[in-house]
Amino acid sequence: MLRVNQFQTPFPLIPSPLVHCITNSVTCETVANSVLYIGGKPIMTEDTRDFSDLYEQVGGVLINIGHLSEEKETAMELAVEEAHKHNVPIVVDNVGVSSSRIRKEVANKLLSFEPTVVKGNVSEMRTLCNLASHGKGVDAAEEDQDSSAMKELEEGLLALAKIHLNTCFLATGPSDLVVYQSQIVLLQNGIEALDQFTGTGDVVGALIAALLGSGVDVLPSVLQAVSYFNLCGEEALEIVQNDAKIASIREETLNQLSLLKQNESWQNGIKGDWL
Template identity: 30%
Template sequence: MNNTANALLAVGASPIMAHAKSEIHDMVSIAHSVVINIGTLDEYWAESMIIAAKAAHSLKKPWILDPVGAGATGFRDEILHQLLPYRPTVIRGNASEIIALAKANTIVTKGVDSTAKSDEAINAAQYLVNQHDTIVCISGATDIILDRQQTSFIRNGHHLMTKVTGLGCSATALIGAFAGVTEKYFEATAAAMALMGIAGELAVLESKGPGSLQVNLLDKLYTITEEEFLSHLKYER
């Protein structure tokens, strides 16, 4: 959560992490967007998440779902089953999570790590798009973003990023930040994922390992220039 808040601050967003059921509706009403991440799940937080999704849907605020560990336990799957009817604007997860969320296949989810490649989840993602009228982002070595009209591929990032916990969560949060300032939600998703990948690539050049990467990535999210972004972008639509 701390890493995610720092990533949001680095790109100029204003994060708040709220969980108390008594204030969730008020928080959603003043936020530009909502991110629901089920990574640290318990019964109380789950109720708050459902309240938040319902409020975002009712108030027509964009909301982003990160189905961390989908398929790992029945409890996670049940909470996701309760969240999906509120039509998330964007769903971002790794291939295993997207497949499990769509119930398109039986696959093992190893915590927050993916046991499937992103291109193996395209059919599952398309099912979610059609079923819930959402945008789906499958993160991996290649990030794949789909809606009903188009598919985009982003080939930025570095394998060392998989050794730093919370970077997927940070990517989801960046999508939320970008979706909060434009109604072009597909483009917002692609831009956020590209920014995360490119910042990671550039930060790796200055890093000795995962520890320094974590710090250097935050710095690069803060200092990256338009020229750096455009010259490193690997995007196909």
């Protein structure tokens, strides 16, 4: 089992990092508020004229390809270049990469910049590994989540990790698979309802970027961001007491982003194993 006492305690985020998010316009407000709820400071600009000055201040960056355009692709590349120039950690979220050739090309281009963390759902990460994927649009497929498919994905991510030595890979699903160098972790918190409203993956990416921006190491940032959000969902379901009330669970999950961190022992709820 995971030993939670090995982790740095991430909350409250001190110093409060400025997190630059180029993200899905559908979820932009949710992402910005989520960073605020955990003690970070979001900035959502896509105007490349901002970047040279902005990156003197930025602590972490989230690049989300969910709402793609040629202009946004250019902004993403310039943001990554500025981040490298200023040693700012980068999180890339490969939203919808299974749905089109263009998205996969963009994902591979961003991966070539050696980002700190690359994430996506299990179907999206299978696409990144050049494995067969049954994902539709931005959603993962059940066929990609059984034990044999997850083992195949684990091997694919390990192969990528041998090429991209400083990149941590995260595949989200009913269980969340984390591969960093030769380390493999399977996280097991969360509720089904988190897969039934938009923006959950975007929020997790922003939480990772905020933790990285506050100085937390790479693997603990990923493990804690994923687990924290999933535990917020578990707390939300306990309060709502009805897994069919998706909108209520969404609202309460976001509430818990600012509430759960007040419990100093929240990390004791993390479930997972080193593989």
